[in-house]
Amino acid sequence: MRLLAVVMSGAVVAGAAVWAQTQRTTPEPRTAPAPVSAAVDKGARWLASVQGADGGWGQDGGEASSARPGERLESSGNDVANTAVAALALLQAGRQYEPQVERALAFVLQRIEASPTEGLAITDRQGTQIQRKLGPYIDTFLSSMLMSQIDGRASTPALNARVRKALQKTVAKIEKHQQTDGSWNIAGGWAPVLGTSMASRSLFEAQNRGVAVDAAVLKRAENYTVSALSAPPPPAARVAGDGKAAGRLVVASPAAPAEAAGVALYQSAQALEQLSRTAADRVQNAKQISAIQGQLANRAFVGGYGSMGGEEFFSYLNISDSMKRVGGDAWSKWHADITQKILALQNSDGTWAGHHCITGRVAMTSAAILNLTVDRAR
Numbered sequence: 001m002r003l004l005a006v007v008m009s010g011a012v013v014a015g016a017a018v019w020a021q022t023q024r025t026t027p028e029p030r031t032a033p034a035p036v037s038a039a040v041d042k043g044a045r046w047l048a049s050v051q052g053a054d055g056g057w058g059q060d061g062g063e064a065s066s067a068r069p070g071e072r073l074e075s076s077g078n079d080v081a082n083t084a085v086a087a088l089a090l091l092q093a094g095r096q097y098e099p100q101v102e103r104a105l106a107f108v109l110q111r112i113e114a115s116p117t118e119g120l121a122i123t124d125r126q127g128t129q130i131q132r133k134l135g136p137y138i139d140t141f142l143s144s145m146l147m148s149q150i151d152g153r154a155s156t157p158a159l160n161a162r163v164r165k166a167l168q169k170t171v172a173k174i175e176k177h178q179q180t181d182g183s184w185n186i187a188g189g190w191a192p193v194l195g196t197s198m199a200s201r202s203l204f205e206a207q208n209r210g211v212a213v214d215a216a217v218l219k220r221a222e223n224y225t226v227s228a229l230s231a232p233p234p235p236a237a238r239v240a241g242d243g244k245a246a247g248r249l250v251v252a253s254p255a256a257p258a259e260a261a262g263v264a265l266y267q268s269a270q271a272l273e274q275l276s277r278t279a280a281d282r283v284q285n286a287k288q289i290s291a292i293q294g295q296l297a298n299r300a301f302v303g304g305y306g307s308m309g310g311e312e313f314f315s316y317l318n319i320s321d322s323m324k325r326v327g328g329d330a331w332s333k334w335h336a337d338i339t340q341k342i343l344a345l346q347n348s349d350g351t352w353a354g355h356h357c358i359t360g361r362v363a364m365t366s367a368a369i370l371n372l373t374v375d376r377a378r
Contacts, residue, residue, distance in 0.1 A: 039343055040372050042350030043365045044093035047086050048100045050362075055103030056083040059129050059360035080111050080123045080139035081130045082362045084146045089366035091149055092373045105150060105163075108143045112166040120177040120186070122170065133311065133357045134198070135189035137177075144170035144202035151209045164211075171206050174199050175217045182224030183259070190357055191261040191311050193228075196221070197270040197318060204277060225274045228259075228267060229288055261311075265304040268292045269315035276322040293323070296334060308345055310358025313367035316342070320374045335375065342368050 052062025056078030087104035090097035115122040120137045130138055147167035154160045178184060184199040185192040200221040207213040260267035272292045275285035282289060295301045296319070304312040316338050323331040345352055345368075352364040 036339060036343065036372050039346055039350075040093055040369055043346070043352070043369050044090055044097060046350040047090060047362065047365055047369075048097055051086075051100055051103065052078045054078060055105075055107035056080075057086045057104075057362045058082055059362060061362065077125065078107070079125050079128045079130070080108055081128065081134075081142050082360065082366075083107050084139070084142035085366040085370075086362055087146055088142075088149065089369040092376060093369055101150075105146070105154075108146060109162060109166055111139075112143060112147075112169060113162075115169075117169070117172075120173050122173070129360050130310070130358060130363055131189070133190045133194075133309075134314075135185070135192040135195035136187050137184070138189075138195050138198060140170055140173060141184070141195060141198035141202050144174060145198065145205055148202065148205035148209050148211075151206075151211075167206055167209070167211055171203060171211055171213060174203060175214050178217055178220060181227070182220035182222070185259045191259070191263065191266050193259045193267055193270050194311060194314050196224070196259075197273065197314075200274060222274060225271045226285075226288065229271050261305070263305050263311070264295070264301055265315050266311055268295060268301075269318040272322040273318035276325050282326065289322075289326075293326075293330060302338075305356055307355040309354035309356040310360070310363045310367055313342070313352075313354075313364060313371060316371050317367060317374065320371060321377075324374060324377075339372060342371055 047057070050061030051057060054062075056062060058078045059082060062078055083104050087101050087108070090101050090104075111123050120140055122140045122143060125139075126136065144167065147163055147170060151163050151167050152160055154163055174184070177186065178199075179186065183193070183196045185196055189195060200218070203213050203218060203221075207218075260270075272289060276282050276289055304315060320335060320338065323334045342352070347353060350365075351361040352368040353359055353361045354364050358364065
């Protein structure tokens, strides 16, 4: 199969249990950042090199032997969410990775097609790191985004038909299981607002590909976002995200409810992307957009939890997509600044690894590539 060079357009609960992550043994960061093209290529080559024989990826690669030294993998086998985000990154990294994307697509399609029509899940694999952090249905949201990117662009009519059918199936699942408040903050997760972000984005992307999406569902998601921004601040709460920072005091802000783990960056980044999708949106939501953009000069806000994890990288992607739509000097400054921040965190083997929560190299490296190449996205 020969996929076209498609890219990611846009491109993962109160009282939820918090999962502590011990610090992992990781390759040492570079002493000086590499140029963007070299960093992207090195990260993409690493992703391609550790793809599993089944076409999938897990937390730190496709096979147990590809794990970091001393890594205790938290689930056996490969999962849909890590595979989908890795495929999205390789799509954006270049056409030379089409063989890897082909195998990943087969992996994800098989799980979607085998899943029941009822229910939001598309996989029976549970308890993966990315699910525990972004919610148990992040596999469905990310795979739907992947289907949107490949829809109509695969090499054969038969494969295009399979992709479109899979996309329609995931859209129907996501629509049916929206919460009454307009979110998809379902069944736990450390920062499920990022799952809500991916769910909403997946519907928007599907709509852009010509798939029928219920306008009322998208409107409820927008209403949820506006409501969350204006909600009163919850009380400060102790939040554990990794071994070193376990139990640190996180002072929540009006933009940092429990579903954002008390971290303003996560909620505001979701809102910025949601509220800036069209020219009409940007006019209607100009006040909220301006307020969030004003926070980008605050290093503590951009720092998120205080150390880098997948939640930060996915939030940066939400911000970058929004800022690119607005354009101008603000976009140029943000893109330059966040690019240098991400480049400085790359490890000597080409990977990125988180220091809290989502620590897995596959999700982190994929999200880093998507951020660094966001200016290539259609």
